[in-house]
């Protein structure tokens with residue numbers, strides 16, 4: 001397993017990043033955790049629909065996304081808000097989407113990130129197609145797709161891996177093996193010793209990385225992206241991590257795992273180990289911690305405010321979403337609905 | 345003008361699309377070197393290269409799923425699924441992503457893609473090779489569904505489908521691939537999506553159909569003519585969005601209608617046409633609208649195909665029923 005920074009915060013290999021960059025990404029992880037906890041809180045207040053927390057997976061997402069170029073495509077899931085935000089998807093869009101509003105599925109025009117995928121597995125093929133398109137167009141834009149351990153059981157994972165290697169597309173597959181697919185532990189999902197080894201069958205490199213190690217994730221993704229850009233094809237990265245929270249805000253992990261296991265993984269916290277490293281380097285102190293938490297919390301609060309301030313959707317938005325120009329049939333149906341709008 | 349059969353007309357449309365737009369790629373199983381199992385894309389890989397006419401692994405979900413990414417990434421993929429009965433592995437991609445990406449991203453990411461599905465029975469094929477499951481695509485919001493029945497319409501509708509900003513399911517009646525030849529312009533032209541075509545005008549009863557059943561319906565109309573019954577035959581050509589107006593105008597005039605398709609009866613597209621008619625023209629109707637369809641059985645193998653497919657005799661009988669009511 002590739003590791004650069006131990007849970008104690010000790011470097012055991014050269015850091016791929018200077019200390020200022022590590023500090024910047026540390027701050028991003030802190031922000032991501034604030035977003036995650038804020039989302040859980042908002043869900044409990046009924047202000048968001050179901051939410052899928054990623055606590056514990058911040059390094060896997062932030063470290064890998066940090067290696068991307070701003071024009072690289074990202075195709076990720078319901079649990080990958082941190083990665084998506086790193087690639088430019090605004091917090092307010094993510095809140096809006098989680099509040100049950102399709103407009104949150106539309107990132108700004110210069111953000112190459114697809115809306116979060118709810119179906120498990122299917123989206124990996126879209127990432128392959130996106131980097132394939134770039135290749136056909138003679139560009140070196142890559143794509144990075146995120147998925148869980150459970151998703152590797154879906155047929156589309158295998159079709160995506162196969163297409164990517166057959167056409168040698170610049171696709172980076174980032175599997176966050178967070179131990180569970182809802183209630184199912186990874187060893188009930190596959191008999192392979194690792195997910196990384198599945199890459200062998202497709203003739204591409206597969207690397208097993210400590211997913212709670214920001215630096216190792218950054219490094220492995222950088223290597224994979226360089227390979228992609230050089231036209232050498234796809235890579236599978238297995239980020240070994242742990243979902244500290246429930247599958248979603250509707251889930252009760254007490255039904256399928258021991259509290260002890262969660263406590264053990266807390267000791268390998270991805271944020272704490274970078275904090276220790278930064279402290280040892282003399283660039284972390286509690287005052288700075290308080291400052292970044294304050295600033296990032298304000299940013300997140302203001303994103304919540306923006307998401308909650310959007311105008312309500314009208315019928316045109318719903319019926320107008322299907323095609324570039326709505327069909328006569330859709331227009332007729334919209335008018336059938338109009339008299340039944342509440343309060344009218 | 346060039347004389348072409350339906351397969352050649354589609355090939356000509358594909359050739360034009362590949363020639364006129366660098367973004368167009370054709371992908372599918374055996375579409376390149378082999379020219380497709382029906383030879384529709386014969387010669388196209390030689391002409392346009394392996395990066396434009398792409399032979400894929402045998403993986404329908406993979407073909408359509410990567411084409412979603414290709415489309416979002418600025419390409420114009422035309423996908424061939426070898427037979428409609430093998431579109432089920434791709435159905436998740438079609439229903440969950442192709443049809444929804446525009447709405448999910450509120451118009452930011454769109455999937456202008458044509459999915460070509462050879463479909464329908466009448467050639468005594470092996471199991472799964474004669475399906476007519478268009479209803480599942482029709483009932484999937486976000487897709488347009490077109491069905492040509494002549495070489496001219498095939499090329500024109502294909503051109504429109506490729507130019508369409510939204511995904512189009514393009515049904516190709518297998519039985520008609522080589523059934524008729526007609527003159528088709530060698531250069532590109534379009535037949536607009538969403539317009540039915542009156543195959544022949546008549547006064548007494550309207551026969552509404554599409555795809556390979558146009559052949560049976562024409563023959564039925566000829567037979568009815570010898571009995572002194574004047575039938576109007578309409579090829580709807582586009583299932584979504586349906587040209588209700590042309591149907592309404594016709595049935596308002598004739599007062600009688602027979603809807604013919606080869607799909608299974610329950611929940612089939614004929615039922616949708618009947619529902620539209622009863623709502624729009626109920627008070628012009630002289631008789632209940634008749635349906636002539638396949639049955640709610642698995643599509644049979646060669647020996648009993650004729651029990652299943654609507655025949656000229658069944659269509660004529662249905663027309664008589666409306667006239668006797």
Ligand SMILES: Cc1ncc(C[n+]2csc(CCOP(=O)(O)OP(=O)(O)O)c2C)c(N)n1
Nearest residue numbers: 079118119120148149150151178180181182
């Ligand atoms: C095709 C499909 N099947 C089932 C589900 C329901 N479901 C949602 S998440 C999930 C588990 C996925 O586990 P994994 O891929 O490991 O990702 P994680 O949730 O752990 O991040 C399931 C079964 C779904 N969304 N899509």
